[in-house]
Amino acid sequence: MSEISPLALPFPELPPIAGVELRVARAGYKDWGRCDLTLALLAEGTTVAGVTTKSRCPSPEVEWCRAALTLGHARALVVNAGNSNAFTGSRGREAVEAIAARVAQSLECQPSDVFVASTGVIGVPLPIDKAEAGIDAALVAPVADWLDATNAIGTTDTFPKAAMTQAIVGGRTVTLVGIIKGSGMIAPDMATMLGFIFTDAAVKPAVLQAMLERANAETFSCITVDGDTSTSDTVLAFATGQGDPLTSREGADADAFQIALTDLCRQLAHGVIRDGEGASKFIEIRVDGAESDESARIIGLSIANSPLVKTAIAGEDANWGRVVMAVGKAGQPADRDKLSISFGGVEVARDGSGVPGYDETPVAAHLKGSDVAIGVGLGLGDGQATIWTCDLTHGYISINADYRS
Amino acid sequence: MSEISPLALPFPELPPIAGVELRVARAGYKDWGRCDLTLALLAEGTTVAGVTTKSRCPSPEVEWCRAALTLGHARALVVNAGNSNAFTGSRGREAVEAIAARVAQSLECQPSDVFVASTGVIGVPLPIDKAEAGIDAALVAPVADWLDATNAIGTTDTFPKAAMTQAIVGGRTVTLVGIIKGSGMIAPDMATMLGFIFTDAAVKPAVLQAMLERANAETFSCITVDGDTSTSDTVLAFATGQGDPLTSREGADADAFQIALTDLCRQLAHGVIRDGEGASKFIEIRVDGAESDESARIIGLSIANSPLVKTAIAGEDANWGRVVMAVGKAGQPADRDKLSISFGGVEVARDGSGVPGYDETPVAAHLKGSDVAIGVGLGLGDGQATIWTCDLTHGYISINADYRS
Numbered sequence: 176m177s178e179i180s181p182l183a184l185p186f187p188e189l190p191p192i193a194g195v196e197l198r199v200a201r202a203g204y205k206d207w208g209r210c211d212l213t214l215a216l217l218a219e220g221t222t223v224a225g226v227t228t229k230s231r232c233p234s235p236e237v238e239w240c241r242a243a244l245t246l247g248h249a250r251a252l253v254v255n256a257g258n259s260n261a262f263t264g265s266r267g268r269e270a271v272e273a274i275a276a277r278v279a280q281s282l283e284c285q286p287s288d289v290f291v292a293s294t295g296v297i298g299v300p301l302p303i304d305k306a307e308a309g310i311d312a313a314l315v316a317p318v319a320d321w322l323d324a325t326n327a328i329g330t331t332d333t334f335p336k337a338a339m340t341q342a343i344v345g346g347r348t349v350t351l352v353g354i355i356k357g358s359g360m361i362a363p364d365m366a367t368m369l370g371f372i373f374t375d376a377a378v379k380p381a382v383l384q385a386m387l388e389r390a391n392a393e394t395f396s397c398i399t400v401d402g403d404t405s406t407s408d409t410v411l412a413f414a415t416g417q418g419d420p421l422t423s424r425e426g427a428d429a430d431a432f433q434i435a436l437t438d439l440c441r442q443l444a445h446g447v448i449r450d451g452e453g454a455s456k457f458i459e460i461r462v463d464g465a466e467s468d469e470s471a472r473i474i475g476l477s478i479a480n481s482p483l484v485k486t487a488i489a490g491e492d493a494n495w496g497r498v499v500m501a502v503g504k505a506g507q508p509a510d511r512d513k514l515s516i517s518f519g520g521v522e523v524a525r526d527g528s529g530v531p532g533y534d535e536t537p538v539a540a541h542l543k544g545s546d547v548a549i550g551v552g553l554g555l556g557d558g559q560a561t562i563w564t565c566d567l568t569h570g571y572i573s574i575n576a577d578y579r580s
Numbered sequence: 581m582s583e584i585s586p587l588a589l590p591f592p593e594l595p596p597i598a599g600v601e602l603r604v605a606r607a608g609y610k611d612w613g614r615c616d617l618t619l620a621l622l623a624e625g626t627t628v629a630g631v632t633t634k635s636r637c638p639s640p641e642v643e644w645c646r647a648a649l650t651l652g653h654a655r656a657l658v659v660n661a662g663n664s665n666a667f668t669g670s671r672g673r674e675a676v677e678a679i680a681a682r683v684a685q686s687l688e689c690q691p692s693d694v695f696v697a698s699t700g701v702i703g704v705p706l707p708i709d710k711a712e713a714g715i716d717a718a719l720v721a722p723v724a725d726w727l728d729a730t731n732a733i734g735t736t737d738t739f740p741k742a743a744m745t746q747a748i749v750g751g752r753t754v755t756l757v758g759i760i761k762g763s764g765m766i767a768p769d770m771a772t773m774l775g776f777i778f779t780d781a782a783v784k785p786a787v788l789q790a791m792l793e794r795a796n797a798e799t800f801s802c803i804t805v806d807g808d809t810s811t812s813d814t815v816l817a818f819a820t821g822q823g824d825p826l827t828s829r830e831g832a833d834a835d836a837f838q839i840a841l842t843d844l845c846r847q848l849a850h851g852v853i854r855d856g857e858g859a860s861k862f863i864e865i866r867v868d869g870a871e872s873d874e875s876a877r878i879i880g881l882s883i884a885n886s887p888l889v890k891t892a893i894a895g896e897d898a899n900w901g902r903v904v905m906a907v908g909k910a911g912q913p914a915d916r917d918k919l920s921i922s923f924g925g926v927e928v929a930r931d932g933s934g935v936p937g938y939d940e941t942p943v944a945a946h947l948k949g950s951d952v953a954i955g956v957g958l959g960l961g962d963g964q965a966t967i968w969t970c971d972l973t974h975g976y977i978s979i980n981a982d983y984r985s
Contacts, residue, residue, distance in 0.1 A: 231911070232905070232919065261904070262919075263934075297901025298933070406904065524703065528671070
């Protein structure tokens, strides 16, 4: 692992989730002497939902999960770290089938009940022998904890990222735990990394799917590190609960679960940004007054993906001219003479020009902190969005110009 | 000026253009003790065409030029360096009007015959007193040469960029000279910098406009340094010729002029990439087999703007997986299993997976050079495009994280 991100948070206390049993093993996908295969065994009756990359060149794991998600049931999850198995033709597909078959045989379930995700270098077929040996080792390994599993799914991550929320559903407390990996090749418009959510709630697959999509739209789809979209991005949510399931998105129980799920996803998404490659600042961009929410989101992402904005924040420079530039290039409705911009809540530009003699002291102090807030007002309508990103530093260049495939 | 780009080319020998008289002066927009105001006096009867930024937050200079371009005639060009005058509200507009009025009074022409462009920091109104004093000084200054003018329009440029082409039109040789500035905040979809083209050909305004747009589409709109689009991007072409003008885009004369104009624009566009902030590699991306030319262009730009591709090239790493990623995220029709990728003409991936045992020696040697060629075949149709960009290095971060507005 590289030096730990200066924005890292401590690993949270996480309770076990009934119906989830974790195992980790050393498949040895890379020569790194650590566990790199994670196996989650799931109780019978577990439902599943998922969102996957919008890349036109998805990995065979993504294609496998998409097909399996149509059935809505899961008994196991296998995560390989160090090799994404993407763009490996029919050999990559065979590796996924072999993994699912091996686990299904042991659990006496259908291969389609086994979900597979892989992360790491693109273009090298996942070695089937290593995967099978890793699965066999995992099946007899002692039970692992959340930290073990979170470490085992990581690649260039500099710290393990996980979160927990709870909700009261049907009169009882249900718990949601999520683990996530991701640091570079992070872009919105999809799941943007590998994330796995487990809950002891009982939720019908279609309801879980709708709720996950809604949470995704406000969280994972609103983060970006570098605007680059992985071929393997996958978020899966598993609900192991055995009682009466949530069968509707309406009502108090559904609302409580949706809030807890979205909150969990937001925490996980923030974790990815806090581990953004080379990040030294966590940046929140709030756009309002746009013609629509989608327009606000596109403008926010244009700002968040602008190398000039990201380097200005790295340099602790309140260069709002670069924010104007990024709004202007977004291609969305914008009226220069109604535009306002703030840093840390202090308005620095308004109505098409700089605010004369604004107080630079609080703005400079805000930019020296590790969390930076940029506000953009379009003055056109009610559309709004919040986007999260990190700055662009020498660390990003070092990590990605020196990394060898 | 920063250290000269390692990709710099020598300044070419450039002949004078009949009907064009250059002057430079020190307006003192910044405290830099160099000429920063350029005045080009143009013969009566000069026609003009132009393309400007697609930013939704354009500078008042851009708005001024757009209005003046509808008339098609020019007598002077003023270029201010060090202050873009963008996002400065009504005060910025007044500065442009004052400049045009001052020059028009001296030349006894209409203010709309005076074209104005400014480049530099965003958000600071251009000081009218400095502009007027600079114009007065330029009007009585000795005649300057192309190198003087090219240096005077530069800002963060590390070397002066210009080019010349010729064509035979109506049985006589006409000459085209172009000068350009630009290094960062360079994105396609528009003119992407300040560029000025002068020719002693006689061309009707509408024909010159159509030809410039065609040249622009294949050159300036196909380059990107950082995907960031300036609020001030402008390319103007002035034709000073007095004889029978080109009145059609058809025929041998028009073809000859179009070829020369496009060639000139390509040379200028390449100059901007060779001076891209922090650039150590000039990258040409050829996309073919796409569903349409526009689709090929979008895919090419997705690759060219990918921080992961750009850093891989900086690291001299034939990481074709990142190219797959950038194709996949472009949102354009692509079939993973028909995709092929080459570096320096050596195919490294084909039909959805890596080429087993391809010869890495010539690929590694190619990537060590200063000019890198990436080829992408989609295998879907006849659409093609060529895009030019540079790599992303520590130099870009240093320039942009340390630069203060």
